Amino acid sequence: MVEHERYDVIVVGMGAAGSSAVYQLARRGSKVLGIDQYEPPHTLGSTHGETRITRQAIGEGDHYTPLSLRSYEIFREMEALTGEHLLDVTGGLMISSPGATGVNAVANFFETTLAAAKKHSIPHEVLSVDQMRRRFPQFRVQDNEIGYYEVESGILKPEACVRAALGLAEKSGAVLKVNEKMSTFSEDASGVIIETDKGTYCADKLVLTVGPWLPQIVGAELQGRFKVFRQVLFWFDISENYDRFKLGNFPIFIWDGQGNRDSIYGFPAVDGEQGGIKIASEEYITQVTPENVERSVSQEEIDRMYEKQIVPCFPGVGRECVKSAVCMYTMTPDSGFVIDFMPGSSRTIVCSPCSGHGFKHSAAVGECVAELAIDGKTRLNIEPLRIDRRALVKA
Ligand SMILES: Cc1cc2nc3c(=O)[nH]c(=O)nc-3n(C[C@H](O)[C@H](O)[C@H](O)COP(=O)(O)OP(=O)(O)OC[C@H]3O[C@@H](n4cnc5c(N)ncnc54)[C@H](O)[C@@H]3O)c2cc1C
Incomplete structure (x- = not known):
């Protein structure tokens, strides 16, 4: 044998x-x-890629918050053991409105986030629309929107x-x-x-x-029980006020959709002045496999993203897409x-x-x-x- x-x-x-x-x-x-x-x-x-959002109060369900808090500890331990820099704390802004469309295909994302922050004593602030406009002029928030700002949110590499x-x-x-x-x-x-x-x-x-x-x-x-969907990431150039979008001045964000606009998320400009800022929405229509997924991004997709998601939301972000990438979500129902x-x-x-x-x-x-x-x-x-x-x- x-x-x-x-x-x-x-x-x-x-x-x-x-x-x-x-x-x-x-x-x-x-x-x-x-x-x-x-x-x-x-x-x-x-x-x-270079960036993934991390946050502590988890809007996808209360049971995820302990996983996130424990992960912060382990990633910090790994940094100490390896000398590698793995986590940047940037602060995180979650924006929502009554009747918002939801994030990660989860309804009540904002409310669940806020409840988790309160339950687990996670440092945060609730921001009115005026406070958001004063503090984060990079975002063109609507009159009916509200903000949750989490101090320890940030970027994992x-x-x-x-x-x-x-x-x-x-x-x-x-x-x-x-x-x-x-x-x-x-x-x-x-x-x-x-x-x-x-x-x-x-x-x-x-x-x-x-x-x-x-x-x-x-x-x-x-x-x-598992469906795979293609996702596209875009890096749009910063047309004005680069300093406002730099790491240290700009939070990670998750912005609940409303009306014609989908939910979007994004990051500070981590690749310097010419690198643009990474912004993405989510797509749950076309099922793919890792073998047949379309890995290039068309100009039509870039234009659609710019017109529908960037123009209404970011006064300082330009039309030029300096980079794009394709990735896959494996979704359960x-x-x-x-x-x-x-x-x-x-x-x-x-x-x-x-x-x-x-x-x-x-x-x-x-x-x-x-x-x-x-x-x-x-x-x-x-x-x-x-x-x-x-x-x-x-x-
Ligand atoms: C566009 C995008 C944005 C995201 N943004 C965020 C975010 O901001 N914050 C966040 O927390 N999460 C985010 N996620 C989710 C997160 O990135 C994923 O949950 C995570 O990377 C999934 O890792 P995984 O180990 O399950 O899969 P993978 O990293 O894909 O690993 C699977 C591995 O299995 C190997 N494999 C498969 N089949 C075989 C085989 N037969 N034999 C040997 N090896 C095999 C593959 O080669 C691969 O290396 C994002 C995901 C995407 C796609």
Whole structure:
């Protein structure tokens, strides 16, 4: 009989969630193997680029706030351990209005954010429209809008975070294999076995953190619970008052849509005067796969974004799009994550922390995955993230 390499845990996919899981497993002393079909961080999944918003009071649901707060701690620890700069605190402005369209396909985003801030004593201010106009003249707010300003919101550097987590994982003894693709996985009473294009490996537990490849991997019964949508990011040039948009002078923002305008979010100008500011909306119409997604951005898309979202909102932002990029959201029907064993399994964990808001939580998500794999339970409450929750089963 052929002997295969045997591990305590195999993690397939080392993007935001997988790199964090590998690190958290290794630091707890597990014999862990991480595998990725590419060489993370790479540009083909959901984790590429220089910026992801982080915030503490989470409007997507009260159960996410503890994950975010724990992630702040872990990212700060990772900075201390590696000397890498991973998190910039910029402050965050959330703008909303009565009847707003919602953020991340979640209704009541603003109200849930405010309630979470109060419940968890997160430093914040509620701003009237006049206060917003005085303090943040970069935004053309409407008379019916209200603001929530969170002091500790900011920007995570996703690729640097992935690099740091993988480096720390290796230092703690993890075996990392890149440019190696898992083709099949199975399990029996003695463990899990995975086949890749380069070998066969066994373990007690398997973690699938495969991002937008998840629907193809989890099988027919579960794949309908995860839909992948193309998203476009735009960097528009700053036509006047560059100083007002610089890191330090401009907050990250999330602006609830109203009327003809969609919800948008964005960042300070982190790439200097010529780099523009990154602004995006969200799209939940065209389902894609990582293989067939259109990765170029058309002039028509740029024009539409400028006319519909930039002109009404930002007096100092110009028409020229200096850069654009395409990324993918893996969405569940309730826009929530999944961190759970596959139905009927006590060995294979599915982890999908996306739905457009997963990066900020990824450090704590990796910790939850490690605890679930090692202890079968987690310190933070991940009950609302079960794979068999009602919203996912009835979809
Ligand atoms: C445009 C955009 C903007 C976003 N903005 C924010 C934000 O501001 N704040 C925030 O908190 N979150 C944000 N998110 C969400 C966040 O980026 C994602 O939740 C997170 O990056 C998802 O990471 P992941 O590990 O699940 O997936 P990925 O990073 O895609 O990782 C999956 C990995 O699995 C590997 N893989 C897949 N199949 C196999 C296989 N068969 N064998 C081996 N390896 C395999 C892939 O190569 C890949 O490396 C945004 C997402 C997008 C797309």
